[in-house]
Amino acid sequence: MAASAPRIFVSHLAGVAVFDPNGDQVGRVRDLVAMLRVGRRPPRLLGLVVELSSRRRIFLPMTRVTGIESGQVISTGVMNVRRFEQRPTERLVLGEMLDRRVRLVETGEEVTVLDVSIHSLPARRDWEIDRVFVRKEPGKRGGLPWSDSAKRAGGAFRRHKGETLTVEWSAVTGFSLEETGQGAESLLATFEQLRPADLANVLHHLSAKRRAEVAAALDDDRLADVLEELPEDDQIEILGKLKEERAADVLEAMDPDDAADLLSELPEDDQERLLSLMQPGDAADMRRLMAYEERTAGGLMTTEPIVLRPDATVADALARVRNPDLSPALAAQVYVCRPPDETPTGKFLGTVHFQRLLRDPPFTLVGALLDEDPQALAPDTALPAVAGFFATYDMVAAPVVDDSGSLLGAVTVDDVLDHMLPEDWRESEFHMAGEAGGGA
Structure with missing residues (x-):
């Protein structure tokens, strides 16, 4: 650690x-x-x-x-x-783990959990339970013996307080609960290390009932990542089986452009109910994206690029780029604008690429590092023209700017590819993956 x-x-x-x-x-x-x-x-x-x-x-x-x-x-x-x-x-943790009876892996002796410790992982925002504070049971193997003086007192037995120790999480066993039905815990644990696209492949090949059970057990962020990788029919099916409040939470956790695409496939009444349950800012982003045609720059863009004011420093920019929730394409450059610095912004001034940020001192203002000839897309630019723009300028992300010069969002290369491929490309990919795994 x-x-x-x-x-x-x-x-x-x-x-x-x-x-x-x-x-x-x-x-x-x-x-x-x-x-x-x-x-x-x-x-x-x-x-x-x-x-x-x-x-x-x-x-x-x-x-x-x-x-x-x-x-x-x-x-x-x-x-x-x-x-x-x-x-x-x-x-x-407090309600179900403390005071639980578990066993030490090395000796097999039964101990009682008194406390557990947590710590944050380096360079990430994840936290783990790393150690367990336990008490051995007196009078049992490895514990303290009965008091000899108590034995001599004619049966008024008294037990010493058990020995306490702190051990690594891996040194104890017995926290897992036995399943009383076909839950999703074991399946999720098995596939925890899968990337969202690979877990989406697993869900796609499950029965509808099992798919709903697994989706219900995933946390919001994980389910949002997986939904973004599923075919449209699976997305609609899973979302429809969630409680409306949770469905709104999951939509908020998705990338805005993907969430808007999914919402646009739902009946208008369902759209409005879900939008009314979302945070006002997120709902406003959804409505703005849904107003554009799907196969245009406005329909493809995300409303959450990295936006900085011209007086921000390289250090500020690099701190934003380090956000682990950003995709590599969105982290490849920052967009410099006049206030307000949330989309739609004030006047768009230009971009600064990640490589340029690495070459200049931390105190340098990003306003001094702008490309001399900033390139941007109009929101109504059609998909073929967007793809040509990316190919011409070797871009992985591009700003979308309106007639007044305000930044509306950014289109990333992965979204362009998603829409350039055949509509059923995900299902075809899943079918091939299933065949590859079936012969094992």
């Missing part, structure tokens, strides 16, 4: 206050949510159960936690206030 990743025992987080970036308290930690993984790999910490002042308990993903220190949790301030509902693959 990296020295820069401090270990935190979860018992110290119970009841801790949660603050937004302005220092205002938004609630208190009531539990932590983890997902067990295959083999002896440490569980991934998904987020916190936070109780608001209204007594409602909500889920705060760890991706929205910016710090845990000095008896407090600092969040990004962006919270989904829908009531927390535990999913089949999730475990409540």
Whole structure:
């Protein structure tokens, strides 16, 4: 474990206050949510159960936690206030892991879990449970014996307090619950390391019933990534079997252009119900994208490129580029605009490519590094012209700018390829993958 990743025992987080970036308290930690993984790999910490002042308990993903220190949790301030509902693959750390009876792998002796520790992984925003604080049972193998003085006292037996120790997660076994039906936990654990496109392939070949069970068990971000890789019919089927509030959450987690494409395939009444359940900013992006023809630059673009003001520095730009949630194509360049710096922006000034950011000192202003001849697409540019633009200028991403010169979004090369290939290319790819695996 990296020295820069401090270990935190979860018992110290119970009841801790949660603050937004302005220092205002938004609630208190009531539990932590983890997902067990295959083999002896440490569980991934998904987020916190936070109780608001209204007594409602909500889920705060760890991706929205910016710090845990000095008896407090600092969040990004962006919270989904829908009531927390535990999913089949999730475990409540305080409620289900502590006081649990497990066994030491090396000796087989039974121990009681008193606490577990968590730590953040280096260079990522993921957290894991890494160690377990346990107590051995007195009077059993490896525990302390009965007190001799108690034996001599004529049967008034007294047991010594058991020995305690901290061990690695892999040193204990017994946290996994036996399945009482055909759940999705084992299947998800088996395929956890698959890329979204490969997991989409697995879902595509499952029965509709099993596909719905697995989709219900995936967390929102993972399901959003997988939906983006599925054929349209599978997307609509899975979305239709989710509760409407959760379907809105998953759409918010998808790339805006992919979510808009999926929404546009639904009946208008369903579109409006889902849009009304989304965060206002996300819903506004969806409506804006759905207003463009699908096979145009406006219909292909994402509304969430990296936008910076001209007085931002190279250091600021590189910090934004490091965001692990960005695709490589979106991280390849930043877009410099006058305020406001959210799409649609003020006047678009130009782009700065990632390679240029690596060549200049961190204090350099991005406004001084702009391409001299910025190239941009109009939102109504047709798909063949967009593809030609990418080929002509060797682009992996391109800005979309309106008549007033404001940046509307960016088109990435993967979206161009998705729409240039035959409509059934995903199903054909899945069919070939299934045949390749069937002969094993």
